[in-house]
Amino acid sequence: MRAGSSSNPTRVGANRLVQLLGHWAGGDGPLYRQLADRIGELVADGSLRSREVLPAERALAAALAVSRGTIVRAYDELASQRAVSRIQGSGTAVSGRSVGVRGRSEQFVGERLWMNGDASVDLLKANPSMLPEVAQLVADVDLAAHTRDLDGTEPLGWWRLRERIADLHTRQGLPTTPHQILVTSGAQQGISLVVTAMARPGDVVLGEEITWPGLIDMVAHVGARFEPVCVDRNGLVLDDLESKIERYRPALMAFNPQHQNPTGSRLPPDRVAVIADLIRRYRIPTLEDRVAVDLGFDRRHLPAFDEYDTGGYGLIAGSVSKVVWPGLRLGWLRADAQVINRLRSHKAVADVFTPAISQILGLTALERYDELVGLRLGQLRPAADLVLDTLRNDLSDWTHAPIRGGLSAWVGLPGQASASAFVQHAGRHGVLIASGRQFTSRAADCSNIRIPFTADAATLHEGLRRIVDAWRTFGHHPVAAGVI
Ligand SMILES: Cc1ncc(COP(=O)(O)O)c(C=O)c1O
16 A cells, blocks of 8 residues: 555654654744744655644643643644644644655654754764864875875775774774775764674664664664663673573674763673673674774773674774764774675775775874874863763752763753653753653653763853753653653
8 A cells, every 4th residue: 555545644753753843942933833833844845744643732742841732822823824634533634735755754763963953052963073183184184195095996995094993903902904994984884884784674683772873773774673782880781681682683783882872881891701702602793883982081991892702793883083073984894804805895885985085184183093082082071071060060960970981971860850851941942952862762751861072162161051041940841651
């Protein structure tokens, strides 16, 4: 049966609509009208399709932390524009005709992280800001000296860069040859290549229950199933991991164990060793995402699974995004040389090879890597202190995980307050933040939010002030099972 011809129109869940709405309440005029306008846009661009039934008023009001009256008036406004029809007993259905080519059929967990809110302080993204030394490095690079290299078209990447990345791993305690390196367009492409190559539709991929949405969404994208493994304040819980390996026999495992995004946890070396043993015994390809591994404030070495014997089943995704610049789109995969060779065709299909200019700049940056790590930490540490001071002085009833490095703080709202509702409320106070919902495959609300400390000092200061303001006026919206 073709989409749209079913006699049972699909329902859009409150949480789904919140995702699609993005930052809807930053403009002028009454809230109901801003909401109606934004829903109208979603109908017009095909994100909401004809005959889809909008969430019940009460559920949407809870999810957006507004009164039910606001939703009723917004729906009435849309009905008067004939964009929706109110059908007694069945709810509010989209009636407008979409001009989009096709509606968005996929639901992306991380979608909200990429939204824009021009009038707001953006604390959604955890992108490190540009270091002046990196801007200078980009300005100074002598492309003419690399003319021959600029013509290189090897999908695995430029040999000199592969040597340099291998050397970085070797210096950090993991002997590596250039044959074990594939240059990617950021760590995200490394994740995409591995998931595409190793997980087929219906396969299970294990990952942390709270993790980087670029992984969760990629697993869904290939039709595989993401199964969450429990974490505690130090990361993966070993018993749960082993029982899920036994139960699901996953095609792939993918973890982000060190300075985890978003929880900031660090997996202790004894757990790393046990997991390496599980990887080897069960022979499960396992991708370790180490993008933030060098951002420890104490500069402690945080071992990789592959520093133990994983039997050749370990893979690492790395990049210069966090230390140097995400705009370079320069990352890599490290794995057994045979595995790297098998991934070569996947890379060629994805984008032929990583732009030569990124590779040349990446090599230049990696030649000064240790210095740049020092500069980046010098920028992040005071910013983390600013967040800690605010938590201590102005939000003392909030809890937070220890901040030992990385790019963000993972905080808990008191009294089971709904993080989804709070981020909506904060949005209306002019600050965009991500709730725990953006980092989990489970369609459940929670009481956690992520506060990145990557913005410049003035922006961070203003963003924190708005968060504090928003908290003062936040009504009691507890996490409500089933509403979201
Ligand atoms: C845990 C994690 N993995 C991967 C990525 C993507 O990194 P890249 O910019 O190198 O693609 C990010 C970016 O924020 C991340 O936090």
